[in-house]
Amino acid sequence: MTYAELANKGILTQPVYEPGKPIDQVARELGLDPAGIIKLASNENPLGPSPKAVAAAARALQEAQLYPDGGYYVLRERLARKWGLGMDQFIIGDGSNEIIELLGHAFLAPGVECVMPQASFVVYKLVTLMFGAKPVEAPLASGLRQDLRALAAAVTPRTRFVFLASPANPVGTANTGEEIVELVRALPDHVILVFDEAYSEYLDQAPDLRPLMAEGRKIVCLRTFSKIYGLASLRVGYGYGPKELIAIVQRARQPFNVSAVAAAAAVAALDDAEFVERCRRENRAGLAQLGEGFARLGLEFVPGQGNFLLAKVGDGVAVFDALQRRGVITRPVKPYGLPEWLRVSVGTREQNTRLLNSLAAVLGKG
Secondary structure (H helix, E strand, O other), X not given: OOHHHHOOXXXXXXXXXXXXXXXXXXXXXXXXXXXXXXXXXXXXXXXXXXXXXXXXXXXXXXXXXOOOOOOXXXXXXXXXXXXXXXXXXXXXXXXXXXXXXXXXXHHOOOOOEEEEEOOOOHHHHHHHHHOOOEEEEEOEOHHHOEOHHHHHHOOOOOEEEEEXXXXXXXXXXXXXXXXXXXXXXXXXXXXXXXXEOOOHXXXXXXXXXXXXXXXXXXXXXXXXXXXXXXXXXXXXXXXXXXXXXXXXXXXXXXXXXXXXXXXXXXXXXXXXHHHHHHHHHHHHHHHHHHHHHHHHOOOOEEOOXXXXXXXXXXXXXXXXXXXXXXXXXXXXXXXXXXXXXXXXXXXXHHHHHHXXXXXXXXXXXX
């Protein structure tokens, strides 16, 4: 028998997530100097990690022979103080992506459905399919905004999760707190809202769903240290929600799923408020710079509220390829059903300028 014949049938049709290519790989493929390449593809922090996090990671590395604290006591205690919740309301993950998968292990099975907006972060659909459940996509409103009433209308007796991110990746739009509260109150008791807050630190005022949790609403929120905290390579994130829900999901988590180095860096990053504010301020300026540049080029763009913008460039894959050959890596979003659009992460001022100049040349507007 072949391996394919021995494998679980569902895995053979499981889509594969294609991450943005790293700088070194692009350099090898195109014969470019890695030092001359800029990457504006994966919504990484162009300012790097918090210096406090780097120092804490270096200290933790001195004890690399020891296993981590499998319960991540220090990190959960620090998060509990930050959010005013109990330690038993937090779960630590290998990035927030792992927590989405752990939720799948705990709650998904063939015959159930997961509702999500069109053009949502692809991992929602991948995890849904991984456990034999059915993804149901609700249409977007004008301007690529997430229509939360359409999301609620797509719920059926078979729905287990509603996935929602705000700001949303890749479209970049954010819903108001009022819209999200209305959605939560519209969901029936058998549905859990999975609220992805990966980019919420970039908002001036992020929605706070803790009062709804306290009411007994079924909600789990996800956060990551990969974005504003600049720890993407360390892979650490967390979820928080009602303690009964978190206790169930903890049963699916493997011990030592996050390294001690990553956990130490995360604790220190939480205490570096000055760095976070600087990143927020620089990101706000970068969004304005890119938006003004796209407008000068006559390009339609979505006024996103994360650390990236979506611009309508015509053939997104072709423009991506042309930019990459010039040493500028961006992200085409054709797999999300948006073939004419390109997602561009906010870089430094110099990187943003290079992107805009390169884009002008590729589009024949320079």
